Amino acid sequence: MKARLQPLYFEGRDNEFDEQLAILKEQLADDAEFLPELPLGSPVPETEAIIFPQLLGEAYRRLDEFKALNLPILTVTSEFGTVLMWDWEIASYLRDEGLNIVAPYSLEQTKKACRALSVKRELKNTKFLVYQDNPGEGFQASIFKRFYWWEDECTQRMMEKFGVTIVKKSFKEMGAKAKEIPNAQAEEVWKRWEWPTAITNQQLLSAIKIYMMVKKELENDPSIRGIGINCLNESHFSDTTPCLAWSMLYQEMGLIWGCEGDTMAMLTKYLLHKSLGMPIMMTNLYPFLMGKAALKHERIPHFPEVEGNPDNHILAAHCGYLGVVPPFFSTEWTLRSKVLAIVDDNATAIDARLPEGNMTLAKLHATMNKLSITEGELTGYSQYADSDCLNGAVLRVPNGRRLVNTLSSHHYLLMSGHHLADIEMVLQLFDIEIEKL
Structure with missing residues (x-):
């Protein structure tokens, strides 16, 4: 178009x-x-x-x-x-x-x-498909019930501001149908891919079946241009996670994905990536300033040693590693066994890295009229055995204290490179204000 x-x-x-x-x-x-x-x-x-x-x-x-x-x-x-x-x-x-x-x-x-x-x-003619049943009622309900992207108000604002329609389907039904797909069909699909893995054959086949289910939805409705699954909170509906499926569908057709069904992240990602084309993914931010609250959640004893002021540093990690990074964006990529206790033992997670160097963080605010952004540097990676952060990224930002006081979410979009100037121009066309962190 x-x-x-x-x-x-x-x-x-x-x-x-x-x-x-x-x-x-x-x-x-x-x-x-x-x-x-x-x-x-x-x-x-x-x-x-x-x-x-x-x-x-x-x-x-x-x-x-x-x-x-x-x-x-x-x-x-x-x-x-x-x-x-x-x-x-x-x-x-x-x-x-x-x-x-x-x-x-x-x-x-x-x-x-x-x-x-x-x-x-x-x-204006785009649908985001989200698989969910009763969001917030599953695992870690005390955390997941807080999230704005499940509110009807959020869905309505997306429609009013951008024209995006959110379509919801049952994760329970999709997960059950995926399990019924014959292994031989999944094995045939994987012959075209053969990316590096460190998992069992059954783990791989389960992950491929999610890809097959989602791809069928896309073939039935081309207006679906982004898909998410409430894959952690309602993980009991599936024996796997969608991480591999998101990578395959991005590589194949540029599909935008939303971890945990975060439609706000999907919208931010769609707007920025489709406009500018830079590598982009979603991760959790754990600013060093958050101290024990962040350390406890990731089950790590301390933050990594850094050069300069620790207050201006963030540990970025999601589902045990950096997050869902398609091979096309990454310098290293391996599909491994799951890390989080919240998901099935048969589930998988992606262990991947973006290039070190310049990076940009951004996400839309709940009103849809403002986007917060900061440019900084991805300085390296840090690993913690027996934790929920086996390979997280270390980010340096200009002003850590201002950042923690103005963040719009724990989910942020991480981009390789500095993109502030181009993003300012893009958002001007959407009548969206920039807030520099």
């Missing part, structure tokens, strides 16, 4: 406009569909954004017509797919008057803006 862009021109339109529009159509051929150009002030058909291939001083005198647009406005006025430097004044003037002006400084950023706009359009 491509973004629909509506080109507008001023009364002073000349050959420069036509030449620039032709250049943009060629540069953005893979990312945008250009509607027939119209004069500023005309009724605008349904579209994701306005694009001005040319800006003129006339803009200062037509502010009311700009304000009537009520859409993001891309100003891409140079032959290099960027804003012209001498258009900064017009862009700044319009921005100060409350208009949503995007003035890209590279062609790649312009393309990312188009991809973000296409995601905005796609979300």
